[in-house]
Amino acid sequence: MIDCLPAGTAVWEQCGRVPVVPPVRPRKLAKVPFVELADGRLQGVVSSGSDISRVYVSSVTAATHTYSCSTNNNRPCGGLSGSSPCKHLRALTVEAVLQYGLDRVARYLRAEVSEGADLIDCLRGGLGPAPAAMVFSRFLRHLAYLELPDTTMPIPELHWFPATRMVR
Amino acid sequence: MLAAQLTRLRDGEPAGVEEALELVTGFDEALVHGLARLSEQHAAALTALAGAFALTPIGEGAAEAAVKVVSGSIAEEHLTMLAGGRTALLGAVHDALLAELDAALGRERAAWQAAQPEADGAGNLLGAARSWLCELAITGWRGVDHDLVSASDQTVEALLAVPEQRRPAVLLDGLAAELRACCPIGTMERLPVRRWADLWTRALLLARAGGQSGERVAAERLSGRLLILGVDVHEHATAVQLQVHGVLEPAGGGRARLVRTSVAAAKVDTIVGPAVWKLPHRHPRLLSALAGRRSLEITDMPVLASGDLVWDDDRARAGAPVDAFAVARVSLAGALAPAAPPLDRHPVLIAEPVLVADYKVTRDGSFDLGGVVLAVDTDGLPACGPLTPKLVAGSSECIGLMRWDGGGWLLQPLAVRAKVKSETIEAHTGDWAMGPTDPKVVKAEARAGDAVAVLRERAGRLLRR
Numbered sequence: 001m002i003d004c005l006p007a008g009t010a011v012w013e014q015c016g017r018v019p020v021v022p023p024v025r026p027r028k029l030a031k032v033p034f035v036e037l038a039d040g041r042l043q044g045v046v047s048s049g050s051d052i053s054r055v056y057v058s059s060v061t062a063a064t065h066t067y068s069c070s071t072n073n074n075r076p077c078g079g080l081s082g083s084s085p086c087k088h089l090r091a092l093t094v095e096a097v098l099q100y101g102l103d104r105v106a107r108y109l110r111a112e113v114s115e116g117a118d119l120i121d122c123l124r125g126g127l128g129p130a131p132a133a134m135v136f137s138r139f140l141r142h143l144a145y146l147e148l149p150d151t152t153m154p155i156p157e158l159h160w161f162p163a164t165r166m167v168r
Numbered sequence: 169m170l171a172a173q174l175t176r177l178r179d180g181e182p183a184g185v186e187e188a189l190e191l192v193t194g195f196d197e198a199l200v201h202g203l204a205r206l207s208e209q210h211a212a213a214l215t216a217l218a219g220a221f222a223l224t225p226i227g228e229g230a231a232e233a234a235v236k237v238v239s240g241s242i243a244e245e246h247l248t249m250l251a252g253g254r255t256a257l258l259g260a261v262h263d264a265l266l267a268e269l270d271a272a273l274g275r276e277r278a279a280w281q282a283a284q285p286e287a288d289g290a291g292n293l294l295g296a297a298r299s300w301l302c303e304l305a306i307t308g309w310r311g312v313d314h315d316l317v318s319a320s321d322q323t324v325e326a327l328l329a330v331p332e333q334r335r336p337a338v339l340l341d342g343l344a345a346e347l348r349a350c351c352p353i354g355t356m357e358r359l360p361v362r363r364w365a366d367l368w369t370r371a372l373l374l375a376r377a378g379g380q381s382g383e384r385v386a387a388e389r390l391s392g393r394l395l396i397l398g399v400d401v402h403e404h405a406t407a408v409q410l411q412v413h414g415v416l417e418p419a420g421g422g423r424a425r426l427v428r429t430s431v432a433a434a435k436v437d438t439i440v441g442p443a444v445w446k447l448p449h450r451h452p453r454l455l456s457a458l459a460g461r462r463s464l465e466i467t468d469m470p471v472l473a474s475g476d477l478v479w480d481d482d483r484a485r486a487g488a489p490v491d492a493f494a495v496a497r498v499s500l501a502g503a504l505a506p507a508a509p510p511l512d513r514h515p516v517l518i519a520e521p522v523l524v525a526d527y528k529v530t531r532d533g534s535f536d537l538g539g540v541v542l543a544v545d546t547d548g549l550p551a552c553g554p555l556t557p558k559l560v561a562g563s564s565e566c567i568g569l570m571r572w573d574g575g576g577w578l579l580q581p582l583a584v585r586a587k588v589k590s591e592t593i594e595a596h597t598g599d600w601a602m603g604p605t606d607p608k609v610v611k612a613e614a615r616a617g618d619a620v621a622v623l624r625e626r627a628g629r630l631l632r633r
Contacts, residue, residue: 013361014193015574016516020360021349023403023551024437029622035438038348039314053629072630099438141325143627145406146620148328148434150448152479154472155432156512157339157374158402158409159519160367162580163550 019164024099032095034139037108041130042096045072045139046088056088057132057139062109066128072136080127085120093120169273169522169570171537177272177577178540182264188257189575191217195254196365202308203242211238217253226252244302248376251369258366259513265572266508266518273501273522280507281387281473293333296323297340297375301368309347309364310354317348328434336374338432342404343367366516373511386470386478391419393487394427394464394477395495396457397521398567398582399598401444401550405437408444412458412598413521413569413582415499416466416477424503426521429454429477439619441551442604446620451481458598463487475506492583492596496523496567519569524579529561535579543578545571553597554606555581562586 012018033055035044043059048071056077058069069077069088079086096105097119106113113122194213198206206214218234221227226249233249236242270277300320307316320340327337343364350356395415402409409432416427431454433447448455457464465487470478500523508517524542527535535542544566546557560566563584571578583596604610 011574013358014189015360016363016366017548017571017573018360018363019547020346020363021405023440024405026440026443026616026619027438028617029438029619030617033623033626039318047626055630140631141321142436143623143631145328145434145436146623146627147631149331150431150433150450151331151334152429152431152451153334154411154428154430154474154476155335155338155402155407155409156517157335157342157367157370158404158407158432159517160363161342161402161404161407162545162548163401163403163408163552164547165549165551165556 016160017162019162023164025101027095027098032091034142035092035096035099036138036142037096037100037105038138041135042092042105042109043130043135043138044092044096045136046091055136055139057130057135058086058088058092059130059132059135060089060093060109060123061125061128061130064128065109065111065123065125066130067123067125068128068130068132070132072132074132083126085123090120093118093123169524169537169542171526171540173272173274174537174542175540177268180268180272182261182268185261185264188220188261191220192254192257192365193362195250196361199305199365199368200309200359200361202306202311203237203247204240204306205308206238214238214250217250217257220257221253226256242302242306244298247302247305248298248372251372254365254369255373255511255514258515259510262508262513262515262518265515266520269518269520269570269577270505273520275501275503275505275520277505278475278507280509282510291377293323293326293330294336294375294377297327297336298372300340301372301375304368309359309361312347312351312353314348314351317344317351320344334432336371338404338407339367339371339374341406343371345405366514370511370514385472387473388471389468390416390425390427390471390477391467391469392465393417393419394429394466394484395490395492395499396461396463396598397492397496397500398569398596399458399601400519400569400580400582401552401597402432403444403550406434408433408435408447410448410598412454413519415495415503417499424499425475426500426503426505427471427475427477428506429479431479436623439623442553442600442609442613443619444552445601445603446618451479453481453484453486454479455601457484457486458596458601460486460602461489461492461596461599463490473507474509474512492567493523493565493585493594496521515572518572519580521567521582522570522579523565523567525565527564527566529563533557533561535566543576544568545578545580548580550597552600554595554599554604554609555584555597559586559595560584562588564592 041059046056048054060067198210214234218230221230233246236246324341327333397413400411411430416425431448464484466484469483527537549555563586565585567583568579568581
């Protein structure tokens with residue numbers, strides 16, 4: 001959360017235009033086009049290195065830190081064993097840290113990351129179930145935003161969402 | 169803006185603003201804990217809000233709504249009535265503040281002319297949106313969890329697919345994303361109490377049948393020369409809006425008018441910074457006028473009663489280069505400002521273009537106009553343009569929007585003139601509309617790759633199978 005006051009104003013709670021969720025940091029999207037912290041999980045989609053039309057759906061559950069990875073056709077990822085996460089999960093966590101910053105991801109997952117360690121090495125939940133189909137459909141929904149036509153009718157409500165260069 | 173004008177604004181805190189905002193705050197705090205569990209204090213706050221309307225035509229309805237909600241039988245109509253009351257109070261605050269600002273600036277404003285409402289034809293969807301909003305109010309922000317947030321997903325998705333419902337769709341999407349990012353809200357230290365209540369109230373009123381009609385009908389068509397003052401950028405994870413402020417000199421003479429024109433595009437959270445300029449690509453003439461600091465000749469462009477030109481790139485052609493600072497100095501004073509539509513009477517929607525000069529920048533970044541100080545909102549500089557807090561701090565002239573938030577006036581910069589190494593430079597938020605011009609930023613963009621192109625490729629491969 002951003003708890004700072006616009007200069008000259010009194011109380012953050014009584015401001016309308018305060019940014020609540022910091023914008024995400026730009027990152028390369030080619031390998032991991034989709035990352036989100038939602039529904040109690042860090043989840044996302046990792047493009048396959050060998051097949052251009054295949055993607056992997058990877059996720060880590062908050063608190064329990066169980067993880068899962070499968071293709072969008074629901075086949076389990078071959079690189080995944082009970083004892084260690086696959087390269088897709090590794091890529092997912094690396095990109096999540098780039099996108100949101102380590103603090104925000106660790107706080108969401110309720111993970112303790114010791115100084116200098118990689119997030120993925122601090123997650124020892126083992127294999128667990130995850131709704132891969134739902135994550136994949138959230139990714140498709142995400143992509144569908146880019147298909148919506150723009151509008152030249154004003155949207156006054158967006159005044160509550162000023163653009164900001166603050167990234168925390 | 170001159171020191172004398174700012175002093176006048178400072179001295180004249182309009183009567184009643186504080187009292188009205190107290191009533192609003194009382195209602196907002198009731199929303200934090202939820203209407204299902206009203207404490208005595210929160211029940212009293214709802215009753216007080218309704219009581220403010222005792223002598224008005226809605227007095228009886230408001231009183232009944234408060235009684236029902238306090239007694240625990242909470243229906244949508246009661247919440248709508250209270251939301252209407254809160255909106256009316258903030259509308260009055262808006263009117264008082266804008267009148268002060270207009271008086272200080274010597275700005276004349278047109279009277280509001282209502283247009284014929286049109287049917288909006290999304291009844292069921294809006295009903296679902298209202299139900300979700302009522303559920304939020306009953307639960308209270310503190311009780312909102314993932315399941316409650318996700319319950320809005322389908323409604324938002326369906327509303328986004330209907331072009332006429334973009335306003336409620338974009339608003340609900342922004343609110344839901346914020347709530348999702350804050351879950352579990354119960355453990356948050358501080359809540360943006362006013363902000364979330366603003367968004368909730370507005371969404372509930374927009375989702376009424378006919379809630380956004382009447383303001384969306386073109387009142388007339390305008391031709392003439394559009395002189396751009398600057399562009400204000402609005403953005404949340406899945407939307408960006410570029411709102412241009414300018415002065416329109418009507419063809420064939422006549423009084424100049426203050427106008428706005430906007431393009432809003434859907435996006436995703438990973439499209440940030442200068443990449444957002446790739447989204448409104450259907451409007452190349454507008455974008456190149458911003459980037460090239462040129463005027464635009466427009467012909468028969470529809471304009472809403474709110475003073476918003478409904479942009480149509482085919483009705484525009486590029487004009488001559490224009491000095492926005494000269495336009496602000498010469499034309500702002502005499503231009504006729506547009507009226508605010510009824511639902512847009514809210515302090516957050518005050519965004520009046522002004523020119524500020526002859527100031528010294530104080531240590532905290534405010535502008536000192538010879539003893540009277542104007543706060544500057546440097547957090548509100550968009551990442552898609554070249555304006556930085558440092559440039560603003562080194563500036564000697566600034567075109568900006570006068571805003572009112574959190575109990576005070578502040579300036580949101582849109583363009584500055586600054587001295588850098590004994591050279592005077594200019595920076596405008598729209599300078600990078602055709603792509604960044606700063607070599608460092610160009611390089612960083614090239615390194616990061618084209619987010620829009622990557623996602624379009626993925627969409628092409630995965631979405632239509």
